[in-house]
Amino acid sequence: MRNLFLHSAYLLLAIVALGAAAGAQTTPAANSRNSKASTQAGIPDLSGDWGNPVGLGGGGFIIGDPSDKKAGTPEDPTPYQPWALAKLNSERPENGPHATFENTTDPRLKYCDPVGVPRIYLVPTQFRFVQTPDIVYILYQYGPTWRPIAMNRSHRPDPDPTWWGDSVGKYEGDTLVIDTIGFNDKTWLDHVGRPHSEELHLIERFRRINHDTLQMDLTFDDPKAYTKTWTGRKIFALQHSGFDDAYACSMSEYEHFRQSIVDPVTAPKK
Amino acid sequence: MAHHGNAGYDMATMTTFEKATIMEIEWANPHCQIHFDVTNDKGDVEHWNVEAPPPSMLAPRDWTRRSLQSGDVVKIEFHAAKNGSPFGIIQRVTFPNGKILRAYPDR
Numbered sequence: 001m002r003n004l005f006l007h008s009a010y011l012l013l014a015i016v017a018l019g020a021a022a023g024a025q026t027t028p029a030a031n032s033r034n035s036k037a038s039t040q041a042g043i044p045d046l047s048g049d050w051g052n053p054v055g056l057g058g059g060g061f062i063i064g065d066p067s068d069k070k071a072g073t074p075e076d077p078t079p080y081q082p083w084a085l086a087k088l089n090s091e092r093p094e095n096g097p098h099a100t101f102e103n104t105t106d107p108r109l110k111y112c113d114p115v116g117v118p119r120i121y122l123v124p125t126q127f128r129f130v131q132t133p134d135i136v137y138i139l140y141q142y143g144p145t146w147r148p149i150a151m152n153r154s155h156r157p158d159p160d161p162t163w164w165g166d167s168v169g170k171y172e173g174d175t176l177v178i179d180t181i182g183f184n185d186k187t188w189l190d191h192v193g194r195p196h197s198e199e200l201h202l203i204e205r206f207r208r209i210n211h212d213t214l215q216m217d218l219t220f221d222d223p224k225a226y227t228k229t230w231t232g233r234k235i236f237a238l239q240h241s242g243f244d245d246a247y248a249c250s251m252s253e254y255e256h257f258r259q260s261i262v263d264p265v266t267a268p269k270k
Numbered sequence: 271m272a273h274h275g276n277a278g279y280d281m282a283t284m285t286t287f288e289k290a291t292i293m294e295i296e297w298a299n300p301h302c303q304i305h306f307d308v309t310n311d312k313g314d315v316e317h318w319n320v321e322a323p324p325p326s327m328l329a330p331r332d333w334t335r336r337s338l339q340s341g342d343v344v345k346i347e348f349h350a351a352k353n354g355s356p357f358g359i360i361q362r363v364t365f366p367n368g369k370i371l372r373a374y375p376d377r
Binding site for chain 2: 051094099100109124125126141142239241242244245246247248249250253254256257260261262264265266267268269270
């Protein structure tokens with residue numbers, strides 16, 4: 001609890017500082033499209049609001065290198081352990097080859113459970129980094145939610161399993177590397193229902209490959225659920241629309257949507 | 271990509287109503303809803319309801335909660351429910367002055 005208060009205080013300070021800076025002047029990166037994407041002391045400048053490239057339909061999900069349409073099929077190269085494949089194929093997601101519009105088992109849709117990481121990057125909302133020397137905060141429009149990434153230190157010993165895990169980070173040249181363990185096993189990795197265990201060790205690598213483009217590389221290491229390490233990638237585009245409309249998951253709103261859209265659309269054909 | 275999939279809709283076919291009368295827009299999560307009336311070939315009024323992306327996705331595409339007002343008559347293009355019910359998922363709206371609001375990028 002004390003850590004939570006400390007994080008909240010740091011976040012507040014960071015946001016106030018960010019707001020003051022934004023009010024005083026436009027950041028160099030925002031001013032010049034040719035600016036070298038770096039800030040003080042060689043720390044890469046990841047500033048800006050990041051989201052799906054609009055021209056790609058808003059979704060654009062590449063993970064593992066099966067398309068979601070192949071998830072769980074014989075063409076899916078994801079190295080599932082048998083139980084993980086069986087679990088994937090038992091789910092009722094609203095995307096992928098088993099897409100269904102009714103009776104979903106998706107914990108995000110069914111319960112408004114925390115969407116977790118990395119799945120939050122598939123939700124068509126935006127995120128931004130607040131880079132402070134000790135902690136990088138990632139602020140997500142979805143939720144809205146934030147994660148603290150403790151910089152340049154080791155994981156806490158034997159962290160309790162949580163929805164977002166225990167994240168530490170470091171810079172490797174122009175790349176922010178986030179290392180997370182300590183997940184619970186309640187989230188899906190993606191919209192089609194790929195599972196994971198509490199042994200998931202996730203690495204996110206963020207690199208601004210040009211002023212307007214952010215590349216995220218993922219490494220999944222979860223020997224309990226997958227026979228070997230596998231990878232994914234997603235590209236984000238710099239957004240200019242503002243970050244004002246938070247996306248809150250509300251069970252009462254979802255229930256209204258279910259009654260007014262999902263139920264009539266899934267009713268038997270007359 | 272929607273909050274949920276689009277398995278309930280005929281995504282291969284675009285349904286178009288040249289004159290749809292807006293009744294209400296619900297500006298809400300997980301999806302906005304656009305209620306409108308159209309007059310069919312028999313002269314009967316049909317009530318339709320189509321889902322749209324949430325506000326967080328519509329706002330960057332130049333929509334506001336006041337973009338469609340009750341009584342507006344617009345051209346509306348959407349993918350209809352597979353089961354034949356008067357529901358769908360919106361693609362775009364065209365106003366009489368030619369202005370287009372896209373709910374999703376053109377497919």
